[in-house]
Amino acid sequence: MAKAKGAVEINSERCKGCDLCVVACPVQVLSLQPKEVNNRGYHFAFASNPQACIGCAACAAVCPDGCIAVYRIMPER
């Protein structure tokens, strides 16, 4: 069976750059911005490798600020 394909949408202004989603992601989709910061001065998370996303929502489950929305399509569709 082919893998499900997913996408994440991160509210970068709400993100505090705590790194927990980066650690929780099983397929290493996310990273923290190395240089850019948001309006509150945090190095926010972004999808550095969006093609690998499987839409498992592990990042959203551990995000303390609810910044992450997750979308997924199953391969059958």
Next chain:
Amino acid sequence: MENNEYIKRPENLVYRKPRLLNDNNMHYCPGCSHGVVHRLVAEVIEEMGVEHKTIGIAPVGCAVFAYNYIDIDWVEAAHGRAPAVATAVRRLNPDRLVFTYQGDGDLAAIGTAETIHAANRGENITIIFINNGIYGMTGGQMAPTTLEGMTTSTTPYGRRIDLNGYPLKITELLAQLPGTCYVTRQSVHTPATVRKTKLAIRKAFENSLAGKGTSVVEVVSTCNSGWKMSPAKANEWMVENMFPAYPPGDLKNEE
């Protein structure tokens, strides 16, 4: 860069921030477990459809501003007195879902009497207990639940048993009381444990609505600012050091 934009359509949505968790930026430190538990509480209330009849009681502690983040009715209690206020609210409004949201300094030190007696009376409330082993809000002082040898700002050489006593396992104490119907200890450091905690909170809320007695959900949490670690490191430290003293699992589950 991202050519998977076509996936981001409403019909493919798997997860988004619950509606009850509003857009105010939380004041919690980056990586604080409070945010996760707030989100779970909001999700559970939303899924149960009881937002119009839920009253939360937030006492003093980091969660003192919980009313800014979850769109339900809140009552602010004095430090440690949340179970006493919750008793009154629930007795006067027997059809409401009443829960308290307390930290370890609040529940296990300042409000020990209120907590134990509310649980002993079997009040139909839910107590959500965030145990991070430290007074996070006031600057990382020692709490009753601080581990032996743990460095805090008031025990700079580590907590000593001969001087400060043993870590207080208040959840085990509450499980002994006949008034409690559901006592559990969970954590929120991985996606799997977050989902288990959500189920525990849901079960506790259902028990409260059904009037089965007091439900206690302890969440072993991190305080990365107080522990002076990064959030990811604090989660590892919690698994290594907090779990031997506070093992996760159900302590009491009466049907």
